[in-house]
Amino acid sequence: MRMNKRHEGQEMIKMCKWMASVGLIVGIALFLLSFIANAYNKDFFLTIVSLGIIGASMVMFGFGLFMGLLIETYQRDSTENV
Secondary structure, three states: OOOOHHHHHHHHHHHHHHHHHHHHHHHHHHHHHHHHOOOOOOOOHHHHHHHHHHHHHHHHHHHHHHHHHHHHHHHHHHHHOO
16 A cells, blocks of 8 residues: 655655664664773774764764655645646
């Protein structure tokens, strides 16, 4: 069952919120783990990876929000012109 075209942008925003939330939780968990596992984390590899995951989640959220708003705006403009 396909959703109404009017709500496609909101679906994209919801999906990107979910993906960003999971990425932030994993990134923060790894970041906190990097302080506990000092002997394993000699070159700060775990810290760098966790900060990369957090940054990627924020970029994914921003991109998804931009695309969702773009879809909503485009559909609103195309229905007004008809």
